[in-house]
Amino acid sequence: MKKFIALIFFLSILAPGKSQNLDLIVRSNNDSIACHIDSITDSHVYFEMKQNGHWINSYIDKNELLDYKYNAIHKNAFLFKQGTSYILGPKIIKSVYEIRKNAVYVEIGGKGILVSVNYDRLLPLTDRSGIILGCTVGFLGDFVPEINYLYGKSKNFIEIGLGYSFPEQLLVPQVGYRYQGSKGLLFRIGGMYFASTLPESFGDFPWVGLSFGYSF
Numbered sequence: 001m002k003k004f005i006a007l008i009f010f011l012s013i014l015a016p017g018k019s020q021n022l023d024l025i026v027r028s029n030n031d032s033i034a035c036h037i038d039s040i041t042d043s044h045v046y047f048e049m050k051q052n053g054h055w056i057n058s059y060i061d062k063n064e065l066l067d068y069k070y071n072a073i074h075k076n077a078f079l080f081k082q083g084t085s086y087i088l089g090p091k092i093i094k095s096v097y098e099i100r101k102n103a104v105y106v107e108i109g110g111k112g113i114l115v116s117v118n119y120d121r122l123l124p125l126t127d128r129s130g131i132i133l134g135c136t137v138g139f140l141g142d143f144v145p146e147i148n149y150l151y152g153k154s155k156n157f158i159e160i161g162l163g164y165s166f167p168e169q170l171l172v173p174q175v176g177y178r179y180q181g182s183k184g185l186l187f188r189i190g191g192m193y194f195a196s197t198l199p200e201s202f203g204d205f206p207w208v209g210l211s212f213g214y215s216f
Contacts, residue, residue: 022085023047024072028064032087034073034080049085077182093154093182095127103186105213111146111163111172111192112138118211120148128153132161144172155181159190170203171195186213 022034025047035047038057045068046059079088093099101122108115120134129151136144148161156179163172176190188211196203 021071022073022075024067024069025060026066026068027060028066030066034075034078034085034087037068037070050080051084053083074183091182095153096122096124096130096150097127099155099180099182100184100215103180103213103215105186105188105211107136107188107209107211109207110190110209110211111136111144111165111174112142113140113207115139116142116144118213120146122150132159136163142166142168146172146174148174150178152178155179159188163192165194168203169197169201171197174209176209180215184214184216186215187211188213 023037025033025035025037025045027033033047033049035049035058038046038048040046043062044059045062045065046057048055049058050056051058073087077091079091080086081088099122101124103118103120103122105118106115107118110116111118116136116138118134118136120132122130122132124130129149132146132148132150134146134148136142136146138144142165144163144165146161146163148159151158151160157177158175159178160175161173163174164170165172172192172194174190174192176188176192179185179187189209191206191208193206194203
């Protein structure tokens, strides 16, 4: 049980600030409650928690309190006892349908040559696959719409796709690895090839990209 409590606190530290929207209370019997802490006095902690599917006001004597933390829990990252705020454990993502569908990230190198900002949207096909539609705006003024095929499970995926870079008019096939955590962390690394489509466009060289961002 101590390992379980430690895991909850570890995951709460890793969670991005914007994704955290519930407080955490841990009782001396090791029950963990996702809640909204209202106030704390010398003897009690007052909070709101879910019971029988409804939010109710409750409190705990500080003698029964093991620990508490503000903004520690994202409700979509944990499993709860049905109809309550009692935490059963971290949620394990098993299907593409369960992961977050929108992502924004900064890419170093990659489709924008130097640095770019990117947005993409996931359209699930099966439990392990999906189509990603995205666009890139590069530091040098490049604009690259793209389509990728995603395959994998849990948090680890392979991406294979194709983009087209304007105004240089370059075809950009690409393949890479994508990590997408349940709390929003996004990491991508991959290789690509810039292929000229017109005699006057520069191209025909390999390149790599490294991305960090957030999914929601």
